[in-house]
Amino acid sequence: MRIRRVVTTREGGVSKPPYDSFNLGDHVGDDPAAVAANRRRLAEGVGLSLDQLVWMEQVHGRTVTVVDGPLPAPAEATDALVTAKARLGLVALVADCVPLLLAEPEAGVVAAVHAGRVGARVGVVPAALAAMRELGARIDRVEALLGPAVCGECYEVPAEMADDVERHLPESACRTRGGRPGLDLRAGLWRQLADAGVARIGLDPRCTVEDRTLFSHRRDGTTGRLAAVTWFEPEEGSTG
Template identity: 50%
Template sequence: MSGAHFAFTDRWGGVSAAPYEELNLGGAVGDDPRAVRTNRELAAKALGLHPGRVIWMNQVHGRDVAVADGPWEAGDTPPVDGVVTARRGLALAVLTADCTPVLLADPVVGVAGAAHAGRPGLLAGVVPAAVRAMTALGADPARIIARSGPSICGRCYEVPESMRAEVAAAEPAAYATTSWGTPAVDVAAGVRTQLERLGVTNLGQSTVCTLESADHFSYRREKSTGRLASYVWLEES
């Protein structure tokens, strides 16, 4: 894929104890920080990455996007839901446990992006904001490769009718119905349409529903649980 790499974790292969077992990569869910640190090292090394070259976000369900030129200073992780970089070899990471992780790469100019898109992020437009931040660094939407990772599907993400109406008014493609016939939201479908509207056509979406899969963390299923990570990076020249 022209030097672009995308990776998505499941919940196995780490050291965290219940209810975060095993490969919890989220540092703000109540898990032992030492276990999280070990898990992040294990995941990075399994991907051939240096743990110190992985960029994390302090995710807040907003639309702000940060530009990363290198690792953040200790204690200075920005409160954003999108991050972009023009540095090859720097990996961008998104934490989720039902929300949709969106990974983006333009391998021609060496620009990558990552976004955390839950229902609030879909409404706020965090994914379009990430694409615009990438284009400011020289990326072309027509060249961008987009991949979304495991997330709760539209057949399972039940919401009140008023909430579905609110989301559908902003993004009609996110209108959904559960498999049992109640109102739902399909965040991944909404994100896909937002990307298509911006001219991104190289799209790929995970078929894994986190609520249905016992191999993945799901906040809606378990409440107290770990976080998956999705990574994007470009090979260094």
């Protein structure tokens, strides 16, 4: 199986400020027509039809939804999508949270995870890995990509919050650039993935707060959402 992964930026769309311009979130106050046009551009750009993109109603939880075909609407109240269906693009939307793309090429199983502070703390990633295993994936063959997110140097939180998340997600607590308590969720998720047996973990090092080509809610307040998308192409001669 050929695994595909795409992470968008804020450039190349039609949305007007403060959503300029390639906003893919339909829940942030942007013009629905602009969001629809941007989503069409995304589908065309990655070579899928619009109905082959699967979206989530993200709620900062640990619910995982397994999908086996196009959905008429976003998957309700979920923060991870898993599929064993070829050419079904799973989408996570973020503007500081961690987008995590998972794939097990031999089994043909992929997942897109929205891992914010709350979801990461309560275990959305182990839940996604468990759902992949149920579809035939072997965890030692899973590949992971931790996408752009707020970095630990920029993510200041109260000390009590940092300590609480650290208890549930070891190695996530850190110090910010100013020396105050912070969270590096990607560091904690890396450790969690490695402890689970995931052997291949990649990291997109970009910080959404520091990189103005990316959307950041912490930096800008009202803003758009970037997308992390994954799917797999069937092998030659396979029907998927």
